[in-house]
Amino acid sequence: MEIPTFINYVCNNELEKAYKAIIEKNYMGYICGTVCPHEKQCQGSCVKGIKGEPVQIGKIEAAVCEYGLENFDDKFNLPAISKEKIAVIGGGPSGITCAFELRKMGYDVTIFEKNDYLGGILIYGIPEYRLSKDMVNKIVNNIIKNSINVETGITYGVDETSETLFKKGFKAIYLAIGNEKSKILDIPGNNLAGVYGANEFLKDNINCENKKVIVIGGGNVAMDAARVAKRNNAKEVTIVYRKRLENMPANKIEINEAIEEKINFVFEKNIIKIEGENQVVNVLCDDNSLIDADMLIMAIGANPNRELLGDVEYADNGLVNVDEEFKTNIDLVYAGGDLVQNKSTVCMAIKNGKEAAIAIDKKLSSRN
Numbered sequence: 154m155e156i157p158t159f160i161n162y163v164c165n166n167e168l169e170k171a172y173k174a175i176i177e178k179n180y181m182g183y184i185c186g187t188v189c190p191h192e193k194q195c196q197g198s199c200v201k202g203i204k205g206e207p208v209q210i211g212k213i214e215a216a217v218c219e220y221g222l223e224n225f226d227d228k229f230n231l232p233a234i235s236k237e238k239i240a241v242i243g244g245g246p247s248g249i250t251c252a253f254e255l256r257k258m259g260y261d262v263t264i265f266e267k268n269d270y271l272g273g274i275l276i277y278g279i280p281e282y283r284l285s286k287d288m289v290n291k292i293v294n295n296i297i298k299n300s301i302n303v304e305t306g307i308t309y310g311v312d313e314t315s316e317t318l319f320k321k322g323f324k325a326i327y328l329a330i331g332n333e334k335s336k337i338l339d340i341p342g343n344n345l346a347g348v349y350g351a352n353e354f355l356k357d358n359i360n361c362e363n364k365k366v367i368v369i370g371g372g373n374v375a376m377d378a379a380r381v382a383k384r385n386n387a388k389e390v391t392i393v394y395r396k397r398l399e400n401m402p403a404n405k406i407e408i409n410e411a412i413e414e415k416i417n418f419v420f421e422k423n424i425i426k427i428e429g430e431n432q433v434v435n436v437l438c439d440d441n442s443l444i445d446a447d448m449l450i451m452a453i454g455a456n457p458n459r460e461l462l463g464d465v466e467y468a469d470n471g472l473v474n475v476d477e478e479f480k481t482n483i484d485l486v487y488a489g490g491d492l493v494q495n496k497s498t499v500c501m502a503i504k505n506g507k508e509a510a511i512a513i514d515k516k517l518s519s520r521n
Contacts, residue, residue: 156210163213172221175214180253180296181246181503183222184275186215188284189500222291231299232259237324237517240265242309244293245273246499247490248329250506251513253296258514263302263323265313271303273331274491275499277356278374280381310461315486325513328462328473328481328488329506332455338369342427351378351452361387365445367436368392369424370452371401372496376408378450379416391417391444393424393436402496419444457492470495478512479505487513 162171175182189211221227236259241252244266252262270276275289297303307313315326335350337343349359351374358381366382368375371394382390392411394401397420401408412418426437427449435443456471466482468474473492475481481488489505491497497505 159217160210160213163217168217168220169225171217172225172227175218176221176227179250179503180227181250181292181499182214183218183288183292184246184284185500185503186211186213186218188279189498219288222288222295227295229257229299231257234259234261234300236260238263238322239513240313240318240323240326241329242313242326243273243329243331243490244268244271244303244305245329245331245490245502246275247502247506247509248273248327249293249296250503251327251329251489251510252301252506253299254507254510255513256299256301258510260514261302263304264297265307265309266303266305267308267330269305271297271305273329278352278377280355280377280384282380282384283377308461310458310463314463315483319485324517325485325487327479327506327509327513328465328486328492329490329502330458330461331491332457332472334456334458335451336454336456337451338424338453340424340426342429342433345427345429345433346431347429347433347446347448348427349448349450350455351375351450352455354378354450355381359385361385361448363388364447365389366391366448366450367424367444367446368450368452370394371396371403372452373403373407375452376403376411378452380411380414382448382450383414383416387448389417391419391446393419393422393438393444395421395423397421424449454495455491478515479509480512480516485516 159171159174238261239255241248241264244264248264252264255262271293272289276286318326335352337350361382364387366387368379375392379390379392422438424436425439427433428435428437433446433449435445437443457473466474473488475488475493479487479489487509489509490502494501
C-alpha cells in the first residue's frame, strides 16, 4: 500500500479514493489498521516521528476502511474461473488472502477450515475488545462471495490430506493452519487442572470468576489472555515475565492498557513448579517465592500440530521449513503465516498469502 497516496486522499476529503487505494492492495486494511504493531512497522518508519509524533497511520487506515465498508461499493471485476483447482487449508488471514489472490488470477479455489467460521486468529484468538467479530465477518464474507468455495468442519490431516486432495484434482495446496498447539513449560504440575495454553484459553473464552489468574509471558498474546481473564471476572490477574518491563515484546499500548486495568506485573522471575494436588493452588518461582493461583495460562508461544501435517519437513526452530517461495519439501504444497514464521503479525501473514499465491501461479503456469 502506498501510504502517502491514501493519506493525501484523506487530507483532500477524497475518502472513496483513499478506501479504494487501501483495499486494492489489502482488502483486510481495517484489520491491519486495528491490530498490527504500527509503532514497529509503518509508524516506526514515519519521518515525522524523528522530531515529533508520527502520523497515526494505523488509526487512519482503520477509520477509512470502516467508513468505506459501510458506504462504498467494493465489487471486484474478477475474471471467470478458467484455471486449476487450488486447496487452501485454513481460513485465517493468510489463507483467505492467498485464496483471494488466486481467485483474482482465475483459479478455482476452495478453503478448507476445521472450525465453523472463517477468520482463524481474527475470530478465535484476538479478543472482541481489540477487534470486532462483526467487522471481521463482514470483510471475510465480502471476500468469499467472489466465487471462493468454502468447506468448514474439515480438519487437515484427518478428513483430508495432501494425497486425498491431489486425487480429487487439486493442483496445489497452501497450508495456513497456524500454530495451534500452545507451548507448555516442562515443569512439575503442568498437568494440573487450571493450567491452560493461551491459544486454548482465548479460543474457549474460559470463565475466570473469582479466580486468581497468573499469565506467563510478555508478548501480545499474554496481554490478551490477562485482559480477557480480567473481563471474565477474575478476582486478580498477574503477569509473570522473566525479564524487565522494557524487554517485553508486547505493543506498548497493550502493556499500558493492561496496567490501567489493574493487572499486576511481576518481573525477572521464572516459574519452576506448579503446586497443588489436583488443582492449581500456587506457583513456585526461581527465587523460592510463592504466588497464589487458581488458574495458570502459558502465553509463551505455539508450535505446529505435527500430527496433522503429514510428511512436511521442519526447520531448526520447529516451524515448517519453506524456501523463499513458500514451497515445502512436498511438491506443490506450500505453507505460510504462523506455520513458517516466529511471532508473525497479521500483516506478515497476509503478505505470505500474497507471495505464496504468486509462487503457486508461477509454478502452475510454467507447467502449462
